[in-house]
Amino acid sequence: MDFELSDDLRALQDVARRFGADHLAKNARQWDREAELPRDIVAQLGELGFLGLFIPTEYGGSGFGDLEATVIMEEIARYDGATALTLDAHNALCCAHVLLAANAQQKQKYLPKLASGEWLGAWALSEPGCGSDAAALTATAKLEGDHWVLNGTKQWITNGKFAGLYVILARSKPEGGKDGISAFLVERDFPGLHIGLKEDKLGMRASDTVELTLDNLRVPKDNLCGELHRGFRDTMRVLERGRITIAALAVGLARGALEESLAYAKQRVAFGKPIFQHQSIQFLLADMATEIEAARLLTRKAAILSDAGKPCNFEASVAKLHTSEMAVRAGLNAIQIFGGMGYTKEVPVERYLRDAKICEIGEGSSQIQRIVIARHLLNL
């Protein structure tokens, strides 16, 4: 056993922390209000190598594993959840799917652009009629000559507004359930891809979420990503691993809620002493701190298993479920500690709560995670 981060990881943590403190912290409130992340922030993330987290160095990426990714995600989310979510969808969904399933030629073509941040990546699975039940998706893909023609609607597409590359899941075989789904690499300017308006969301407001309409979207035959009809298997693997970075994101949000409310509790005076000295406030803080510690350990444990190529479906679900629900509790507790002030946008804790809520829903809801965990226990 060894519970310490290596020196390299600490150095990486420091880089991410400094970027968050210097470039994200003071702007996050404005970005949230305007529901827009400036393009130059994405460029800066690219310069730091954060847009090529998992992409090997030969394609211009950072060549990191999940442990590095969790360290970075926690730090970025500590200061701005929306920036972290942008990173997550790009790295852990789009890039991860390309890395997992694309052929050498496709990798050569797309990964350098994704790694540098020239192109932001998006990933399109959900539809108006299918969320948790992803295998029920209805968007279709038909081969016509040397093109696949895609039709349907994709929903909740993070980074969808600005992305240069979309991994889109569609039904390549009308029958067959999950065994008739394929993934396609879709460039932004492929004819027939219509990018809808941004969703007006509770939280993660600066991260854009759009609907995509696939209207006879023409995708070159060569842009099939992975095996024909086997896209669902790859999708599940992407989601399984993606839970680990989402978990790290939730840890970062909770840490933000804790650190902000701890600082406030030390200076806010009530009944003649800082509220930090009242047991009721201490208890809230103690619970937040304990749950955050546990959450971080669970997340890193899953990341280490994943990096070692070991099965981690159970551990990733455990981490994702615990961290996301913990982050919502931390957000609520933080608002409680700030009192009326916490209910306003003057202080950032209400944003942490709003941002945290999506972690219980996206990339496998808490309900789905519980089913995954229980099935593992019951050998179902």
Place this chain on the structure above:
Amino acid sequence: MDFEFNDDQRMLQQQMREFATEVVEPGAEARDQAADMSDDYVRQLAELGVFGITIPEPYGGAGLGVIESSIVVEEISKGCGGTGVLISAHNSLCVDPIMTFGTEEQKRKYLPRMATGEMIGCLSLTEPGSGSDAGAATCRAELKSDGWHINGTKIFITNGKQAGVMVLIAVTDPQDPKRRLSAFIVDRPHPGLQLGKLEHKLGIRCSSTAEYIFEECVVPETALLGPRGAGLRVALTTLDGGRIGIGAQALGIAEACLYHATEYAKTRVQFGRPIGSFQAIQNKLADSAVRIEASRCLLYRAAWLKDHKQEYGQQAAMAKLYASETASLVANHAVQVFGGYGYCQEYPVERRLRDAKITEIYEGTSEIHRLVIARGLS
């Protein structure tokens, strides 16, 4: 980072797991009902080496660390929480302070006999009027020409019935607010020391919880453990380590509850299918598993920090707080999964719900732990 046990630790885990399954669990119900454990059973545990796990080899122990002693307590507690605390209290509350604060002579006198289990150890700290507020102890030790004269009453002493040696906290300097208390090593039996009542408890019933009455109990001057006036420090340092042991006990209880609930959910059929196929049951099992996984991470990190001589008080408090509340929660879920059967002693979770509760109280209540954790944040 690396969350995995090494090969030796895995072997130890396997050995303890087998013993827990073959010996500890089968007798647990009877021990619970008798509210006692036999000397033979304690001897069997001693032969397994559980009482000398952390004692250095020159003193007859295995010379292993806190990770290993946590493995022992976790695995044994899966079979029986009362047995788990026998081991934890011996190791954490008596062996540990003697190793940490004892003189060479004291170590040589006690540790070899503690390692073999010939002497079971305990800590005499709590009094009727001093629980969480350990500094308010009143049991008195006065130095006279023939040694320390001890007078007073100590209660809630885990292992009190079996113990051959104790670490005792008593008032030596009542006028000195910072150095009121001192620690002593006291043999048992001892003239002037009487075993008072044994508590009838909700859970961990086979573990003895005793009252000690000291009336002109005279121990030699050399019985002092650590410097005079350092009693509170000895007590609090000891409890820091004890928290890891109780966290391990709680973890073991919780794991056993989840195991039994899961097995039951696979076989119990209602509405034409195993109840484990219903989401209502799956949710309980999943929530239990998540808290157990989190507890294990917190616990073994605290143990690792202590083994590596790093600050661990905060992490041990978090581990103990989280694991103990997890044990109660998971045990309660398990009883619910078993339904009416879960409420009956014939089934394996009723006892564990009762056992789990104590982990939220002893060696620092959940409330004290939250204060410790909050103070550590500032």
